[in-house]
Amino acid sequence: MRRQVPLIITFFIGALLVISVFIPPMVSLKETFTLYFDIIAVFAFFLGGGNLLRVHLGKLYGKKQDWGFSLVTVAGFAMMLIVGLFKIGNPGGIAASITAEGSLFQKLFEYIMVPLGSTMYALLAFFVASASYRAFRAKNREATILLIGAFIILLGRTPFGMMLTSWIPEQLSILQIPNLAIWIMNGPNLAGQRAIMIGIGLGVVSMSIRILLGIERSYLGEDK
């Protein structure tokens, strides 16, 4: 019974929404069901916050490895939550928006959140460079083609590519690195992306049918 009820609900709702597309009076059903999604999404925020606290408070309580980072996480979470909820340091007080210019919440966002976020993203440059140095090898024909493609895109997406090949006459402008990069994006990349999209589309259809028919049950939290 514990398994059958969710499967019946899934089949019923899924089939109803598929049928509703073909019956005009039922078209508005999708709008109604998207409301339910919004309600579930709100609970996801609470679940996310609760889970973050559970994991990091557990680490702090047990003084596990790197508990100092958990302390920073919990302190940051609590600070943003308290400042946001109680509108501490808000120029207009409790009635004004927390994002008003000069509010503490906005300052925390602008001077802590934004630089930290940018720093995290900037670290990618180091990892990409290190990984490229160690792993980007012309080991075989396929890897060599990939390497040449990467070279053209790396140079073509920067003005250096233009500087290097600007001497090529206009008749052979296709050989200029930026134009080669544009060709790669519009040719091989486009074909590859379309193939992936069609594959994903077919995969979504087959997975949906499997879920509707109760063959795929992993979303219920079981393997069988």
Next chain:
Amino acid sequence: MLKQILVYALILALSLIGYFVITEPIILGPTASMVIIILIALVLLYILVRTIMGSFVGRRTVFTFVAIAVILPFFMTVDQPIKVSPEVQQLYDAVMALRPGSKVLVSFDYDPPSAPELQPMAESFFALCIERDLKIIIMGLWPQGPQQADLAMQTILREEAFAGKSWKYGTDYVNLGFQSGNEFVIQRMGGEIGSMFHNDFYGTPYDSLPLVRNIKNFSNIDFSFNLSAGYPGSVEWVQVAVDRYGLKMGAGNTAVQAPQMYPYLRAGQLTGLLGGLNGAAEFEKVTGRKAKGTRFMVSQSFSHVVVIAFIIIGNAAFFLGEKRRKKPEGETS
């Protein structure tokens, strides 16, 4: 732990010293900049020669060079030729074709980590809209998106070029804020935008905002621009707003996401695309307002060249290693 704290304290102390001691921005002249570029190139050449001679570099050397390539260009005077790609031109033409007073919906679907790439696009787009007297409606499917929009708008409105414009909140632009629900938000906006945003970012009721009061759904929007760093983002906007409701839309994406958008661009579902920092720099060139995108592009160009140099060095090391491995086998046989 203590060592880490000391390192952080040292970085903080150096930053504070720099902040108080260096009061004027340091910009090196073209000659000094060229000398530095040549020096870096020579050191890279030296590393290549050393690699060929059998002495391989570690990842710390790679990290140091990337840091130099990213940081130094901020202090250098380097003029780079920027070629405007067709997709950037297409976006510009689409915005230029709008009549003054047209309503433009801008969705900020990114957060601070992607800001270095997307914020310059947002600022340039806002600048062009204000210049063209287009009305801007801001929203976000990512929680921090509307705050990024606020930062971009404040930056633009502080610029001297727009000081004379009496650009007012509520009548010229509004920020509807964030709404959870991913693509379902877009779908419901197709029916009624107000049903998704009862209040704006500052708590003002939707119906009290003169700009959006009479906007019911996408049919009242003349153009849309989506700044996206992932899900939900441009793909969802195309699949729902463009395909189902016929919204005309352009997009600005991170360099990682941009290649995924080309099928939509070539199919005509997207009207123009800005891909990564390069796209931002190209858009700045076409709009004639050189700003962050163009400035940051020098760093990106340098770091790309350094990555290419290290790929070449890495391959030199690889082939030499292969040669050395084969040699003893050849000797034994």
